[in-house]
Amino acid sequence: METVIDVQHLTKIFDGNPAVADVSFSVTRGEVVGFLGPNGAGKTTTIGMLLGVVSPTSGAIRVLDRPMPRFRREVLARVNFSSPYVSLPNNLSVRENLTVFSHLYHVTDPPRRIRELAALFGIEPYLDRITRALSSGEVARVNLAKAFLNDPEILFLDEPTAALDPDAADQVRTQLRRMQRERRLTIFCTSHNMLEVERLATRVIFVHRGRILADGPPRDIVAARGKASLEEFFVSLARETSDGAAS
Amino acid sequence: MSARRIGALLLRHLYVWRRHWPAWTDLFYWPLLDLMVFGFLATYLARSQNTPMFLGLLLGALILWDLFFRIQQGISVSFLQEMWTRNLLNLFVSPLAMTEFLAAMMLFGLIKIAITATMMAAVAWGLYEFDFFTLGPALWPLAVGVIVFGWAVGTVVTAILLRFGPSAETLAWSLAFLFQPFGAVFYPLSVFPEWLRPALGLLPLTHVFEAMRAVLGGGGLDAGRIAWIFVLDAVYLVGAFAVFAVMFRGSMARGALLKAQD
Numbered sequence: 049m050e051t052v053i054d055v056q057h058l059t060k061i062f063d064g065n066p067a068v069a070d071v072s073f074s075v076t077r078g079e080v081v082g083f084l085g086p087n088g089a090g091k092t093t094t095i096g097m098l099l100g101v102v103s104p105t106s107g108a109i110r111v112l113d114r115p116m117p118r119f120r121r122e123v124l125a126r127v128n129f130s131s132p133y134v135s136l137p138n139n140l141s142v143r144e145n146l147t148v149f150s151h152l153y154h155v156t157d158p159p160r161r162i163r164e165l166a167a168l169f170g171i172e173p174y175l176d177r178i179t180r181a182l183s184s185g186e187v188a189r190v191n192l193a194k195a196f197l198n199d200p201e202i203l204f205l206d207e208p209t210a211a212l213d214p215d216a217a218d219q220v221r222t223q224l225r226r227m228q229r230e231r232r233l234t235i236f237c238t239s240h241n242m243l244e245v246e247r248l249a250t251r252v253i254f255v256h257r258g259r260i261l262a263d264g265p266p267r268d269i270v271a272a273r274g275k276a277s278l279e280e281f282f283v284s285l286a287r288e289t290s291d292g293a294a295s
Numbered sequence: 296m297s298a299r300r301i302g303a304l305l306l307r308h309l310y311v312w313r314r315h316w317p318a319w320t321d322l323f324y325w326p327l328l329d330l331m332v333f334g335f336l337a338t339y340l341a342r343s344q345n346t347p348m349f350l351g352l353l354l355g356a357l358i359l360w361d362l363f364f365r366i367q368q369g370i371s372v373s374f375l376q377e378m379w380t381r382n383l384l385n386l387f388v389s390p391l392a393m394t395e396f397l398a399a400m401m402l403f404g405l406i407k408i409a410i411t412a413t414m415m416a417a418v419a420w421g422l423y424e425f426d427f428f429t430l431g432p433a434l435w436p437l438a439v440g441v442i443v444f445g446w447a448v449g450t451v452v453t454a455i456l457l458r459f460g461p462s463a464e465t466l467a468w469s470l471a472f473l474f475q476p477f478g479a480v481f482y483p484l485s486v487f488p489e490w491l492r493p494a495l496g497l498l499p500l501t502h503v504f505e506a507m508r509a510v511l512g513g514g515g516l517d518a519g520r521i522a523w524i525f526v527l528d529a530v531y532l533v534g535a536f537a538v539f540a541v542m543f544r545g546s547m548a549r550g551a552l553l554k555a556q557d
């Protein structure tokens with residue numbers, strides 16, 4: 049099986065504090081990885097390093113067989129990223145935003161690509177609305193459409209449904225699942241929504257304080273600790289490893 | 296370098312212009328106000344002192360100063376706009392190269408000042424019968440002199456914004472003005488104390504405005520001075536790119552690109 053992400057002994061230290069501490073894992077094409085962990089576990093920092101926008105303190109990263117961040121531009125043309133903490137310029141219409149990013153990604157025939165994605169994500173009704181006027185559910189879908197413009201081989205998502213109500217979040221997940229099946233897309237997705245991860249991920253990597261505590265299919269890692277659900281697993285693992293936690 | 300990606304960033308700003316009229320105030324409103332104040336002041340001085348030179352000196356200096364200041368601000372403000380709209384990370388995770396990003400901002404600044412300068416020259420001619428083009432062929436090297444220095448200062452300001460985030464915003468608005476008192480913009484280098492002059496001679500602006508006064512005073516364009524302006528400009532621009540590269544690498548190390556939003 050083809051490895052698309054390979055991380056060896058990855059460490060990132062901010063002002064003396066390790067945000068990511070000696071993390072190693074690899075991801076094969078078509079996997080949907082839920083990168084789980086409590087706040088401050090190092091999830092966003094790890095995604096930042098995989099995307100080549102944060103430089104590691106030590107360790108090695110290869111994405112699509114290219115070392116990062118050295119070959120970041122070559123890699124970034126073939127992957128994409130979406131997060132509710134990033135937004136498209138809100139003073140442009142949805143269509144204008146998608147047009148600008150089509151050109152940034154050298155998409156052939158942007159109008160056609162935008163029509164396709166608009167149909168796929170159900171955003172046609174507001175293509176010509178100003179981005180500022182959209183609801184957060186609508187924005188999330190537009191962000192996803194942006195993330196699919198270049199037909200990425202790997203999609204990085206940082207808490208993709210964090211700003212959404214359950215219904216909107218469910219729609220986004222449904223769309224992601226469909227795209228993933230149709231294109232053998234690899235998804236690397238951080239979340240602390242356990243339900244989301246149970247529904248989406250084929251594999252869970254659980255991190256805490258920058259270290260990997262568990263790695264495997266969701267059902268297996270839950271069963272290995274004798275827990276009923278991922279949620280229970282999460283809570284038990286997060287508490288157990290906290291300093292001074294009451295037993 | 297991809298012309299298409301540079302074009303994409305220009306397109307983004309043109310879209311804003313198309314629908315967002317306040318974006319036009321930078322192009323027309325402020326320069327026009329400056330022109331009125333200085334134009335009428337110069338007209339008044341010229342009449343009461345009977346020195347018609349005033350008009351040319353003030354308006355010529357004002358227009359060249361505006362080129363410098365607006366191109367610097369154009370660059371820094373388009374970067375700030377990406378920060379304000381929380382779009383930076385989208386750009387950084389795209390295949391956009393930083394050289395393309397800087398090129399786009401420089402080009403956009405150039406488009407902006409071309410519009411502003413045309414408007415100012417037309418108004419100066421209409422209102423005060425000051426023909427900016429009496430500077431003749433000297434105009435172009437002098438304009439290049441201020442524009443390239445404006446690019447350099449704009450690039451440094453952008454690098455600082457990248458490193459320190461939106462908290463450094465004030466700098467984007469104020470750094471250029473530091474050069475106004477010291478750049479010999481509205482008065483000659485000879486008004487400065489002697490010991491200060493060699494240091495001020497290291498600013499391309501000083502030579503641009505000295506050359507402008509020489510030309511308006513009926514003297515020719517000193518080729519040596521123009522060459523010196525271009526040398527200084529080149530040094531500052533290369534220095535600015537180096538500062539940007541260092542700051543960019545620093546932001547990657549400090550995780551600032553992830554946080555550049557808030």
Ligand SMILES: Nc1ncnc2c1ncn2[C@@H]1O[C@H](COP(=O)(O)OP(=O)(O)O)[C@@H](O)[C@H]1O
Pocket residue numbers: 062063066067085086087088089090091092093094549550551554
């Ligand atoms: N740019 C930064 N500078 C300093 N510390 C940071 C920076 N980014 C993250 N951190 C710290 O690193 C740790 C991991 O953060 P992060 O990766 O954002 O966690 P998560 O996404 O899992 O919530 C936290 O303690 C956070 O405070």
Ligand SMILES: [Mg+2]
Pocket residue numbers: 091092093206
């Ligand atoms: Mg995070």
